[in-house]
Amino acid sequence: MRILIVGGGMGGTILANNLARRLAPEMRSGKARISMLSASERHFYQPGLLYLAFGRITPDELYRDQASLLEPGIEFRVDPVEEFMLDKNQVKTKSGKVEGYDIVAIATGSRPVPELIPGLAENSETFYTEETALRMFKRLREFQGGRVVIAVGVPHKCPMAPLEITFMLHDWFKDRGLNDKVKLHYTYPIGRVHSLENVAKWAAPEMTRLGITYETLFNVKEVDGKAKVVRSEEGSETPYDLLISIPAHRGMEVIEKNKLGAGGFIPTHRNQLNMEGRSNVYVLGDTTNLPISKAGSTAHFQAEALGENIAAIVKLGAPVRDYDGKVFCFIEAGKDRATYAMFDYQNPPDPKAPSKAIHWFKMAYNKLYWTSARGLL
Amino acid sequence: MSEHKVIDARGSFCPGPLMELIAGMKLAQVGDEIEVLSTDKGSADDIPEWIRKVGHDYLGSREEGGVWHITVKKTK
Ligand SMILES: Cc1cc2nc3c(=O)[nH]c(=O)nc-3n(C[C@H](O)[C@H](O)[C@H](O)COP(=O)(O)OP(=O)(O)OC[C@H]3O[C@@H](n4cnc5c(N)ncnc54)[C@H](O)[C@@H]3O)c2cc1C
Secondary structure (H helix, E strand, C coil): CEEEEECCCHHHHHHHHHHHHHCHHHHHHCCCEEEEEECCCEEECHHHHHHHCCCCCCHHHHEEEHHHHCCCCCEEEECCEEEEEHHHCEEEECCCCEEECCEEEECCCEEECHHHCCCHHHHCECCCCHHHHHHHHHHHHHCCCEEEEEEECCCCECCCHHHHHHHHHHHHHHHCCCCCCEEEEEECCCCCCCCCHHHHHHHHHHHHHHCCEEECCCCEEEEECCCCEEEECCCCEEECCEEEEECCEEECHHHHHCCCCHHHCECECCCCCEECCCCCEEECHHHECCCECECHHHHHHHHHHHHHHHHHHHHHCCCCCCCCCCEEEEEECCCCCEEEEEECCCCCCCCCCCEHHHHHHHHHHHHHHHHHHCCCC | CCCEEEEEECCCCCECHHHHHHHHHHHCCCCCEEEEEECCCCHHHHHHHHHHHHCCEEEEEEEECCEEEEEEECCC
């Protein structure tokens, strides 16, 4: 059985390691083979970008050598897939090689596309790539006061990032004695300050307590850099001196080009995680079109379910469990307090009051992640 | 050719049915109809509210076995 994993990010790596441990005897006897094709020789821990924007993490802490994270026996190559030939069970890579498989798992992730909104890329700061997070850090150091607007595009990865960046900005300015010179204004696409109702119930009064104003049903239509105004699809506008954006996302271009899914998101079965209409193509992480958070924890829980199922297909001839929609997200509520939300398709979250302990747990997780990617945590 | 698209947002607490619709609208063509499936009864109010605010057409909603089917049309 040839198992091919496309993408060496959170989902792909956790799946590959999970499978390699389950299928060790089959790999030794030559009954199973696991290979991974990725676009980079480095593994990128994206959640660290939030801290990079405040100078609390350095870029080198965000990367590890991908090969070093993989179990022995996994054949890893940096050679991005350019063509998916699903009818032939083959992919073609950038180097021109054709790779066959019996089962393929696609985890190519998602990417911010600020360029789709007129004026957004040129006139806002963001932290969704290393380069932009560093630029934001420099900009924050220079900013001496004014109106700071947070604008949120849909869909975006890390559903807590809009709240986290807002509360962390509040503490950043407070620590610099700038709170009376800075006015933070939060905007959000739907009719409350967060998609999770219980999180919104906690976050809205917290914003009011901290003097942060907010505006809901605000979907960015355009940014006028000359007038320094953000206009919404809903017909309102808000002025800014510093605009922080969480840009809308798309899946990778290769997914769109190969017509696997609109916007680069592949139609995926919500429990079995196979691509709709294909029994040997699995999808996980940001690349699915599932109506759940695009988060590392989602990719992680899906990888565990898929690892168990693909191993069962090899050993028993059929999958054994469902993915239940589980997601776990930390929520930074400032520079040193945090809470979390855990939910699935059936159960909404019930976030507790933020505490320092949870914040330190998140900081520890930023380091423990490398153990988690190896599948040891 | 206009299409009828279905967004299955059952069991979606985050991002939730409205946010799924907002994302889906961006990928739809003018004239397409989008039917959102939601297990959150709040969607039957907040989706039409957003649709009217932005200026698309709200075509109606019905409930079947705990699932709301809310249909809208992209007009611009
Ligand atoms: C600022 C920020 C903060 C975040 N905070 C959190 C958080 O606190 N908690 C949380 O759970 N999540 C968080 N996330 C989200 C999390 O990082 C992503 O959801 C997660 O990385 C998705 O995993 P993935 O495997 O789907 O994709 P990725 O981890 O993005 O991996 C995609 C992989 O595919 C490879 N690839 C791309 N194209 C090809 C190709 N053509 N062929 C082969 N390989 C290819 C890439 O090289 C990469 O290795 C955050 C993200 C950001 C940006």
